[in-house]
Amino acid sequence: MHLPKFEYLEPGETSEVVSILGKYRGQCSIIAGGTDLLVAMKQRRQTPKYVISLAKVSELKQIREEAGMISIGPLATLEEVVASGPIQKKLPVLAQAAWEVGSPLLRTVATIGGNLCLDTRCRFYNQSEFWRGARPDCFKAGGVICHVTNKENTCYSTFSGDIAPALIALNAQIQLIGDGDERWLPLARFYTGVGRIPNLLAAGDNEVLTEIKVPLPADGTKGLYRKYRFRESIDFPLVGLAAILRVDPDDGICQEACLVFSGVGSRPVQAAEAENKLIGKRLNEDIIAAAAETAAGEVHPVKTDRVNPQFKKKIVKAMVREAFTELGGVKS
């Protein structure tokens, strides 16, 4: 499977990236590590005329600790994220999530920015051109019908990135720079929940993701990232869970709880009701079980991969139980 022909551009400045994006609107793709984009291109799901590399924009690569924050350049590779001292120490959830992505051979080139921009996935869509040729183009591929639901003009393709749940749970902000325009927004708002155009950049607007800022968690915050997949490497998450918990050391009451999932919807899904079941309580087995039950009700997986959605809900339940039992030090 060969790549389609394209022109390769290597601007040296963010501003140049933005102006190229403006010039070739709708005809170009940004490439970071390329581990998602190049597969999409080989499968002819994407055939940009221009591929804009960020490799020469050196400022996009840095990981820095600032006042109360860690700033991460979108071009930092996942291996660099895993190895970063400040991240390991202060944002272990993020380090864990990055460690879980793909395989070691991908993490050396795959970037954190590319991971956040990861396209949603579906068993009818992430296939070769030949394969997709056996049936009409689905809605996401430019047609009308959705082969999963048999409905028109809908797409339930699944967000399967590992990093976004962790960063959303950590309240990360991202910076997007466009034509004379630059904005910060919470990462959670980056995702549209629309399978066909899953994030703010996917519509082909001329913006680029330039920085990720993560506030340092309050003292006593614990967190973990768990990934349910069949094999311990290579596989995307069937369900990913970033969980954060802060318990008052004096009275043992839960001050903060956060659960964000991957693999169960067209965007990273935060289980707010389940969080509410935990906050303000002293965690015990029953409370955790109730939260797990609630979380399972808050996710609505669709059969975009091989496993059946009911099974995913069971896994969500099991993962929530496991995560908070561990974070809360609750005996089971």
Next chain:
Amino acid sequence: MKRLINIVVNGEPHEVAVNPEQTLLEILREELGLTGTKKGCDQGECGACTVLVDGKPVSSCLVLAVSVNGKSIATIEGLSQNGRLHPLQEAFVQHGAIQCGFCTPGMLLAAKYLLENRPLPSEQEIKEAIAGNICRCTGYVKIIEAITAVAHSTAQ
């Protein structure tokens, strides 16, 4: 449109004219004749195409050749020195870690990177380091043994 890139492959500088759509794997195999690097899937899923770019293992089927301009690349052909097998190669041969040999080049380079960064890895660390390299023949048992043996012998 072709463009010239300069790369150092196994210590030797090369100037290669490449098309943007060519992958590093294609350039190595087809332009430079380094067929020791294998194509098992062409989609980043098997590790047969593993090479080291600036010392780090990557799936070369998912790397654009234009993007490695100025970098140094190590392939399996450069692992033995002056006709002497690298200790990992020697161990793979001695321990029966090679069967069909198709995964072997990638496996060896992934193992090399591991031992350079973690001279005495645990068994779990070895498994994780080669978890992106699929081998259908061996069931991994003897590959893990071979890597362990090298780690132990160099540690002494």
Next chain:
Amino acid sequence: MSKYAVVGEGLPRIDGPEKATGQAKFTVDIKLPGMLYGKILRSPYPHARIISIDTSAAEALPGVKAVITGKDIGEVRYAFVDTPRYPADERPLAIDKVRYIGDEVAAVAAVSEAVAEEALGLIKVEYEVLPAVFTPEEAIKPTAAVIHENSLEGTSAWEEWGAAGRSHDYRAEVDIDNASARSAISFGDVEEGFRQADHIREDSFDAAATAHCALEPHAAVASYDPVNGKLDLWLSTMGIFLKRFVLSKALKMPISKVRVRHSYVGGAFGGKIDVFPYEFCAAYLSMKLGRPVKIELDREEVFTTTRQRHPISIKIKTGIKKDGTIVAQDIKLYADNGGYRGSGAIVVFLCHGFSFPVYNIPNYRYEGIAVYTNNPIRGPQRGHGAPQVRFAIDSQLDMIARELGLDPVEVMLKNVRHKGDVLPNGDKLNSCGLSDAIRGAAQGVNWTVGRSQLNKGEDCAKGSGRDGARFRRGVGMSLCSMFSGAMYYPFASAAMIKLHDDGSATLFTGSQELGQGIYTTLGQVAAEELGIGLDDIRVVAGDTEITPIDLGSFLSGGALVTGNAVKLAAADARRQLLEVAAEILEVKVEDLNYRNKQIFVKGNLDKSISYAKAIQGSVFRKNGNPIIGTGSYKGNPETDRYPSLAKAKGLFTSAYGFCAQAVEVEVDTLTGKVKVLKASTFHDCGFPLNKTIVEGQVEGCVSMGMGQALSEEIVLEKGQLFNASFLNYRLPIATDTPETKDGLVDSLEPNGPFGAKEVGEGAVAGMLAAVANAVNDAVGVRIYSTPITPDKVLSALQG
């Protein structure tokens, strides 16, 4: 100390350094001057009639050298089985109909692969889509769409080899249009057997289709020399002579004008036996254009179009005495062979043939039916039928044993066959180490200790998690058997050994290295017999022009059949050498002994001569004979026929390999995930010619078997393969590796070279039931279909 100097030792393989340095050339690495690249256009529909094909736009694309379709090729048919009963039903390129998604429709040769790919997009094919069937149940309905309407003429490729003339059509026996083959056999009196039984169970099992996943994608390079009319081929193959035979017929070339040349094969596992359309097309295009043509399949094509293991539905009824003696068994199964017969006729034979040597069942009935569907074609894969049928038999036996309160291991021991037994088809077990293998494998997983966990925790099974521990462990076992070669084209292997001035030797063998270490193993056999070291042997192999004929590396015939041929060739060379030496030393041959390339007179060590000098002597004395030894051995020396596939009559093989496999698993009752912690395989391979290689084969089988038990599965919906990639077809990766304990039972097969028989195929088959039984042992649920995925386990647990 071993009584042998070279065989038995775990010597490093001779192709190791070449492979470790990236120097080994695989078919995909072959590049010839002026070479063109081919690509195949395939059907996107599971069942359709071709109305028209327009290739003009593709032909006009710059860089395209030729486009061919079925019309250009004309009437060419071939198949893995090609007998009057089962006439060949495959064509290199479709003419009238396409029968599965991936069926070949046209081929392009161009200056680069990219151009060829582009050209495919320019070929316009008009199809009339036809109703399709996707399961055996649908396919056998009287109203089902018929996939092969016309009975094809039975011209058998084997006729010149004495295949019986026209035998009656199998369709007369089964009144099913979509049936492609049937095997039926019985012995004893099944009804009476069931009457004698104290306990009878009837169950149904389903084994999934699986993929071979050889890391090297299939490829062919063809180079036609118009001046001499010769065709050179480099192929992904398991048997160079079989491929030459089938391809030369299909190409209508004299067999001697086709040469398959040596390249390494990057794993095969059964998936590179059949002749494939891309091979034919590469050759055809090269002949048409007078330039070399290479066709390399991409991974999706490999998954979709190069055969899979047959999914098989098995109904099994077993009657047993209170003491655990099996008295009757009735098996009926359907195998889905996809759009073409592939190896359908063989798998329904082997589901019996690879399985009946295990237990001694006095009253037995078996019927296997292969059916056409519009799914991808199925072919041989490691064990070929055995994993599926052993899954059913040993899962059920485990259930029965538990119901009777017996230990499954005891029940197995009670029923297995022994050395000296004569099988119902007349084959004699000259070696059989099953009982020892069972005891060894059981010990490997601490069988008695492991099982007591179950007995304590039976009540914890349902409901899970809360009351019992979250992770629960269990052990399970299953057995299997395998042929060591059989009668199949070219029916025999020969070998040749040439001695050199310095006393070293070159072995010429037509066998093919796939990773199974055959060059090394055969080199050891030759070295042992010649009294030289493995270093003194060079192996020339895998080339039909310069090596003698070979059965090929399937049906597990390598070690036994070719091994015997090599041993005989070496013995022949040694005899000649000793004869010359005797003449020179003026003693009788019987008085001579040899070691380290030196021949000496027994009891008089001063009187000796080196191999080198003896060879020189032979050149001077014997009209220049530099000593060439030859040897040959038949697939099954006891018979001059291949067995009847339909009636399973006739002798099958000259030796059966056996193995017992036990595993310990851990089940996560919260998520349903099953992890194999320990795998213990005791393999009766007769004698390990190379211990390291034998272990490596077993470990590879265990890993594959574990994958197929737990996660591997070809997922099809309406004939379309959803997981044609290593990402979605979940074969084991390094982190899945269990602790393995391999044991070898040296049963010393009298028919085998140094006692060796099969290795490398059997040890997949026992893994499926072993894992299923272990899961049951751990959490008390029975999974009736493979793979045993977390969602199945979880659903069963939560009832």
